[in-house]
Amino acid sequence: MINDIKKQSEQKMKKSMEALGHAFAKIRTGRANPAILESVMVPYYGSDTPLTQIANVVVEDARTLSVTPWEKNMVPQIEKAILKSDLGLNPSTAGTVIRVPMPALTEETRKELVKTARGEAENTRVAIRNLRRDANADIKTLLKDKEISEDEEKRGLDDIQKLTDKYIAEVDRVLAEKEKDLMAV
Numbered sequence: 001m002i003n004d005i006k007k008q009s010e011q012k013m014k015k016s017m018e019a020l021g022h023a024f025a026k027i028r029t030g031r032a033n034p035a036i037l038e039s040v041m042v043p044y045y046g047s048d049t050p051l052t053q054i055a056n057v058v059v060e061d062a063r064t065l066s067v068t069p070w071e072k073n074m075v076p077q078i079e080k081a082i083l084k085s086d087l088g089l090n091p092s093t094a095g096t097v098i099r100v101p102m103p104a105l106t107e108e109t110r111k112e113l114v115k116t117a118r119g120e121a122e123n124t125r126v127a128i129r130n131l132r133r134d135a136n137a138d139i140k141t142l143l144k145d146k147e148i149s150e151d152e153e154k155r156g157l158d159d160i161q162k163l164t165d166k167y168i169a170e171v172d173r174v175l176a177e178k179e180k181d182l183m184a185v
Helices: 002-026 034-039 072-084 107-144 150-183
Strands: 041-044 047-050 055-061 064-069 092-094 097-101
Touching: 002 034, 002 107, 002 150, 034 055, 034 064, 041 072, 064 072, 072 097, 107 150
Parallel strands: none
Antiparallel strands: 041 047, 055 064, 064 097, 092 097
16 A cells, blocks of 8 residues: 555656656747747637647757748737747748747846746645655555554655655756756856
């Protein structure tokens, strides 16, 4: 039973790390990355659709993304959606291709993005700690119901703590990489 609790906790902690990865992908660095445009929604036949589902987004060079819609008549809507997004990007259209240059980041912008990254990392740490709390509560319930011994409870709590420490260290490592990436000129 304790092994089941550990497995569930580890799966949930992995999902928290994946969510952090997605959040970090949306925080733009000075380099072009197609993940930046994943959050852009475009009105498409009456419903908002993710940009990546109606166009091909590729890295043209280190500082430029190229967006090629699959339908030519979508070019103006896509351009408008990119402008409206809070990403601070100014697309330019050349025929059916929309080029999105990545503006150079100022020192102030970099510091703000680092703060945002730290906030996301802290949210993930809190989520991991909450998972630890839930797992510990489940283990203590097993002890209270006399389904496990006190020694098994102690081992289970230790294992959950080691798991938590491992994932918190991983969050710190990923955050350090993102900060280094953001502060690189």
